[in-house]
Amino acid sequence: QVQLQESGPGLVKPSQTLSLTCTVSGDSVSSGGYYWNWIRQPAGKGLEWIGRLYASENGNYIPNYNPALKSRVTISRDRSNNQFSLHLSSVTATDTAVYYCARGGQFGEWTRYDFWGPGLLVTISS
């Protein structure tokens, strides 16, 4: 069974960088089988896709980001720990949200998110 778990600080100061990690078990983020995604939900609002990462053993490494966030987002992989991370810079109160990591499918099924982490509330406040 595939499991994902988000971790990181629950409180980040404005203008700083939000950094979260998703630890995956039951699958490999470097196998090239799936895309690994970050999705968030601000309080009282809908789901928003942040970005995704595709990484394979032969070295293919392909990130995609939401155009609205692209200038501030980086998604990276830690192969040794089977993790992938989200870095969102210059945060403001509008970045306060529950952040989810999720596994997405390949071509034709990119938004088929079949496994999700439980979510992590991150509050942006001084």
Next chain:
Amino acid sequence: QSVLTQPPSTSGAPGQRVTVSCSGSSSNIGSNSVNWYQHLPGTAPKLLIYINDQRPSGVPDRFSGAKSGTSASLAISGLQSEDEADYYCATWDDSLNGAVFGGGTKLTVL
């Protein structure tokens, strides 16, 4: 403002059938498959329908999906109290080169 348009809310009595619509454009629904998620407060979203009309194992056949042109829909028949949740459609947008969600529809079981 979401790229995909869903009604903010809908409701139905137990046993009834409700439909949730999801409207998009040629660059998203018109070109890619649609997936549906059920989201209960405090939990992770759950995949309900994939590739327009396919149900993952474990999802009751009371849930069904359809797609036509640039629109998609989710139907829930035999409404039950546990169906009360937020429902989201999602697809890929070729113009944005990214995933897009609908704004979500809150289902109330009367």
